Amino acid sequence: QYEHIVLAHGGGGRLMQQLLERLVQPAFANPYLAARHDSAVFEAGGQRLAFTTDSYVVKPLFFPGGDIGKLAVCGTLNDLAMAGAKPLFLSAALIIEEGLAIADLKRVLDSMAATAKAAGVMIVTGDTKVVDRGKGDGLFINTAGIGLVGPGVDISPAQVRPGDVVLVNGDIGRHGIAIMAQREGLAFETTLESDCADVSGLVAGLLEAGVELHCLRDLTRGGLASTLIEIAQSAGLGIVLEETAVPVREDVAGACEILGFDPLYVANEGRFAAFVPEAHAERALAWLRAHPLGENAQAIGRVVAAHGGAVHLETAFGVGRVLDLLSGEQLPRIC
Amino acid sequence: QYEHIVLAHGGGGRLMQQLLERLVQPAFANPYLAARHDSAVFEAGGQRLAFTTDSYVVKPLFFPGGDIGKLAVCGTLNDLAMAGAKPLFLSAALIIEEGLAIADLKRVLDSMAATAKAAGVMIVTGDTKVVDRGKGDGLFINTAGIGLVGPGVDISPAQVRPGDVVLVNGDIGRHGIAIMAQREGLAFETTLESDCADVSGLVAGLLEAGVELHCLRDLTRGGLASTLIEIAQSAGLGIVLEETAVPVREDVAGACEILGFDPLYVANEGRFAAFVPEAHAERALAWLRAHPLGENAQAIGRVVAAHGGAVHLETAFGVGRVLDLLSGEQLPRIC
Ligand SMILES: Nc1ncnc2c1ncn2[C@@H]1O[C@H](COP(=O)(O)OP(=O)(O)OP(=O)(O)O)[C@@H](O)[C@H]1O
Ligand SMILES: Nc1ncnc2c1ncn2[C@@H]1O[C@H](COP(=O)(O)OP(=O)(O)OP(=O)(O)O)[C@@H](O)[C@H]1O
Ligand SMILES: [Mg+2]
Ligand SMILES: [Mg+2]
Ligand SMILES: [Mg+2]
Ligand SMILES: [Mg+2]
Ligand SMILES: [Mg+2]
Ligand SMILES: [Mg+2]
Numbered sequence: 001q002y003e004h005i006v007l008a009h010g011g012g013g014r015l016m017q018q019l020l021e022r023l024v025q026p027a028f029a030n031p032y033l034a035a036r037h038d039s040a041v042f043e044a045g046g047q048r049l050a051f052t053t054d055s056y057v058v059k060p061l062f063f064p065g066g067d068i069g070k071l072a073v074c075g076t077l078n079d080l081a082m083a084g085a086k087p088l089f090l091s092a093a094l095i096i097e098e099g100l101a102i103a104d105l106k107r108v109l110d111s112m113a114a115t116a117k118a119a120g121v122m123i124v125t126g127d128t129k130v131v132d133r134g135k136g137d138g139l140f141i142n143t144a145g146i147g148l149v150g151p152g153v154d155i156s157p158a159q160v161r162p163g164d165v166v167l168v169n170g171d172i173g174r175h176g177i178a179i180m181a182q183r184e185g186l187a188f189e190t191t192l193e194s195d196c197a198d199v200s201g202l203v204a205g206l207l208e209a210g211v212e213l214h215c216l217r218d219l220t221r222g223g224l225a226s227t228l229i230e231i232a233q234s235a236g237l238g239i240v241l242e243e244t245a246v247p248v249r250e251d252v253a254g255a256c257e258i259l260g261f262d263p264l265y266v267a268n269e270g271r272f273a274a275f276v277p278e279a280h281a282e283r284a285l286a287w288l289r290a291h292p293l294g295e296n297a298q299a300i301g302r303v304v305a306a307h308g309g310a311v312h313l314e315t316a317f318g319v320g321r322v323l324d325l326l327s328g329e330q331l332p333r334i335c
Numbered sequence: 336q337y338e339h340i341v342l343a344h345g346g347g348g349r350l351m352q353q354l355l356e357r358l359v360q361p362a363f364a365n366p367y368l369a370a371r372h373d374s375a376v377f378e379a380g381g382q383r384l385a386f387t388t389d390s391y392v393v394k395p396l397f398f399p400g401g402d403i404g405k406l407a408v409c410g411t412l413n414d415l416a417m418a419g420a421k422p423l424f425l426s427a428a429l430i431i432e433e434g435l436a437i438a439d440l441k442r443v444l445d446s447m448a449a450t451a452k453a454a455g456v457m458i459v460t461g462d463t464k465v466v467d468r469g470k471g472d473g474l475f476i477n478t479a480g481i482g483l484v485g486p487g488v489d490i491s492p493a494q495v496r497p498g499d500v501v502l503v504n505g506d507i508g509r510h511g512i513a514i515m516a517q518r519e520g521l522a523f524e525t526t527l528e529s530d531c532a533d534v535s536g537l538v539a540g541l542l543e544a545g546v547e548l549h550c551l552r553d554l555t556r557g558g559l560a561s562t563l564i565e566i567a568q569s570a571g572l573g574i575v576l577e578e579t580a581v582p583v584r585e586d587v588a589g590a591c592e593i594l595g596f597d598p599l600y601v602a603n604e605g606r607f608a609a610f611v612p613e614a615h616a617e618r619a620l621a622w623l624r625a626h627p628l629g630e631n632a633q634a635i636g637r638v639v640a641a642h643g644g645a646v647h648l649e650t651a652f653g654v655g656r657v658l659d660l661l662s663g664e665q666l667p668r669i670c
Binding site: 002003004005006007008009010011016019020023024027028029030032033039040042044045046047048049051052053054055056057088089091092093094095096097098099100101102103105106109110112113116122123124125126127128129130131132134135136137140142144146148332333 | 337338339340341342343344345346351354355358359362363364365367368374375377379380381382383384386387388389390391392423424426427428429430431432433434435436437438440441444445447448451457458459460461462463464465466467469470471472475477479481483667668
C-alpha cells in the first residue's frame with residue numbers, strides 16, 4: 001500500500017518483511033534466497049561455502065562499545081557463523097560523504113582491521129566511493145563474507161524441530177539502547193555499552209564440542225522477538241518464550257522504560273538464538289557459560305508443534321500472548 | 336595533505352590511489368589486497384575462487400543504455416571476469432533513501448534480475464537498509480561476487496611481459512559521457528548510450544579459444560589512461576599507447592570537447608584492456624571482433640621494458656608524452 005519507501009522498510013519488522021516478500025524475493029527468485037537464511041549456502045567446485053552481506057548505516061559512527069567498523073566486521077562474521085560456517089575472507093566497501101574527517105576514516109579502518117585480525121579473517125577486496133556533501137551521512141560500510149561449511153553441518157530454519165530448546169548467549173537489548181542513548185544524549189548512571197561482538201568462535205566451539213545445532217540466528221534488527229517470529233514462520237512451528245527467563249540487564253530495562261522500547265524488539269549485535277535438541281541443551285548452556293561471550297546464556301523457550309508460525313510469550317503471571325512483528329519504525333539506523 | 340575527504344578521493348585518479356595506498360592498504364595489509372587486482376583470488380577448500388565487491392552511487396539512477404541495477408550487476412561480473420573467473424553468485428545490498436518511489440525500486444530490482452539471469456548467475460543473499468531523507472541519494476547498491484578460477488588460469492598485473500600487445504574490446508568513453516550528458520541536460524544529435532555490459536562471456540570465450548591472457552582490466556573510473564598507468568605501475572613496466580589506434584566514436588569525441596573531458600580518462604562499464612603475448616594478438620582480435628561486445632576491438636599499444644611504471648602516448652604527429660593520473664575530480668559519481 002506504500003508508494004514510497006519509509007524508514008520502517010529498513011527496520012527489521014513487518015514493513016521490511018513485506019518489502020522482501022513482495023519485491024525482492026519475486027525479482028531474484030531462487031532457492032538460496034528463498035531459504036531466508038543469514039547466509040546463502042551452496043556448493044562451488046565441490047566445496048560447501050557460505051556467502052553473506054550487510055550494509056551498515058549506524059549513526060553515530062562511534063558509540064560506547066564499538067564503532068561502525070567493528071560492527072561491519074562482526075555483523076558479517078556473525079551471519080556466516082549462523083550458517084555454521086568458518087569465516088575466511090571479507091570485503092569492505094565504503095561510501096563516504098564528502099567532508100568526512102580522514103582521522104575518523106582511519107579510526108574506522110583500524111577498527112575493522114583489528115576486529116578481522118582477532119577473528120583470523122582477512123579483508124581481501126574492497127571499494128571506495130565518495131558522494132557529495134548532503135547526499136550521504138558521513139560513512140556507510142558494506143561488508144560481504146565467505147566462509148567454509150564443514151561436512152555434515154546443516155544449520156537452518158528448516159532443521160528446527162518440535163521439542164527444540166531455544167537458547168540465547170546473553171542479555172539482550174544492549175546494542176540498540178547504547179546507540180539510542182548516545183544519539184539522544186541521555187546519560188545513565190552506568191554507561192551502556194553495545195554488545196557488539198564476533199560470535200563465530202562461540203559457534204565453532206559448540207560444533208567442536210559436538211553440540212547438535214538445528215538453527216542459529218543473530219538477534220539484529222527487530223531484536224529477539226522479530227527473530228523468533230521469522231524462524232517460527234520459516235519452520236511452520238510454534239515457539240513458546242518464557243518472559244522471565246529472558247536475560248535483560250537492569251540498566252537496559254530501565255533505559256527501555258525511559259525511551260519507550262520493549263527490550264524484546266531492541267537490536268543486538270553479539271547475541272544469537274540457538275535451537276538445540278533437548279538432549280543437548282544442558283551441554284550447550286554449560287559450554288556457552290564458560291565463554292566470556294556466553295556467560296549469561298539462558299534457555300528461554302521451546303519449539304512446539306502447536307501455534308504454527310507464531311511465538312507465544314508466557315509472562316511472569318502465567319498469562320500468554322502472541323508476539324507480533326512491529327512495523328519497524330521504532331529504532332532507525334542502529335546498525 | 337588532506338584533512339577531509341573530497342570528491343576526488345572517489346574519482347579513480349591520483350587522490351584515490353593515495354587514499355588506498357596510505358590508509359587502506361596499511362590498515363588491512365595482506366597479500367591478496369596488495370595484488371590490487373579487480374578480484375581477490377584465493378584457495379578455499381581446495382578450490383580457487385575469485386571474490387570482489389563494488390558499491391554503485393551513480394546519479395541519475397536511470398540513464399540511456401542502463402540503470403544503476405544493470406550497472407551493479409555488470410560491474411561485479413566484470414571484476415570477476417578480469418581475474419579469469421567464471422561468475423557464480425552475487426549479493427545485492429541496498430541503501431535506500433526514505434522517499435524513493437517503490438516503482439523505481441522495482442524497476443531497478445527487475446533490471447538486476449534480468450542482467451543476472453542473462454549472465455547465468457544468481458543473486459543469493461542481500462541486505463536492505465533505509466536512511467533518513469537527505470542522508471542518502473535515492474539508492475546506493477553494493478554487489479559482491481564469487482567466481483571459480485579454472486586450473487592454470489593466472490591473469491594479473493604480475494603476468495604482464497615486455498612485448499605484450501594491449502587490446503581494447505571497443506570504443507571508449509561512452510558510459511561516462513552518457514551519464515554526464517544526461518545529468519547536464521545536454522542533447523546531442525544522437526542519443527549517447529552507455530556501454531554498460533557484462534563482458535564475462537567474452538573473457539570465457541577467449542580462454543576457451545586458447546588465447547593466452549596475461550592481464551585484464553575493466554576501464555572503469557579514471558578510464559583507459561588511469562587503468563593503463565595502474566597496470567604499468569603494478570608491473571614495473573612501460574606501456575606505449577598509440578593515440579590514433581584508440582577507438583573513440585565521433586559523437587563521443589564531440590561531446591568530450593563540449594564538456595571539456597579527455598576521452599582517455601572517461602569511465603566505461605563494458606570495456607576492458609587485455610594484455611596478450613604478440614603471438615596471440617591477431618587471434619584474440621579476430622575472436623573479439625566476431626562478438627557483438629567486441630566488434631570494435633583494437634590493438635592500441637604495447638608493453639616495453641623501458642619507461643618502467645609509465646604510459647607513453649604516441650600522438651598522431653609522432654610526438655610522445657607521458658600520461659599522468661588526474662586528481663580525480665573530473666567525473667564524479669558516474670558509477
Ligand atoms: N575500502 C577498501 N578496502 C579494501 N580494499 C579496497 C578498498 N577500496 C579499494 N580497494 C581495493 O583497491 C583496488 C582498486 O579498487 P577499485 O575500486 O579502484 O577497483 P575496481 O572495482 O576494479 O574499479 P571501480 O570501482 O572503478 O569499478 C582493488 O584491489 C580493491 O579491492
Ligand atoms: N536487497 C536484498 N536482495 C536480496 N536479498 C535480500 C535483500 N535484503 C535482504 N535479503 C535477504 O533477506 C533475508 C533477511 O535479510 P536481513 O538483512 O534481515 O538478514 P540479516 O543480515 O541476518 O539481518 P541484519 O541485516 O539485521 O543484520 C536474508 O536472507 C537476506 O539475504
Ligand atoms: Mg543475521
Ligand atoms: Mg546481518
Ligand atoms: Mg571498485
Ligand atoms: Mg575493475
Ligand atoms: Mg569495479
Ligand atoms: Mg542484513
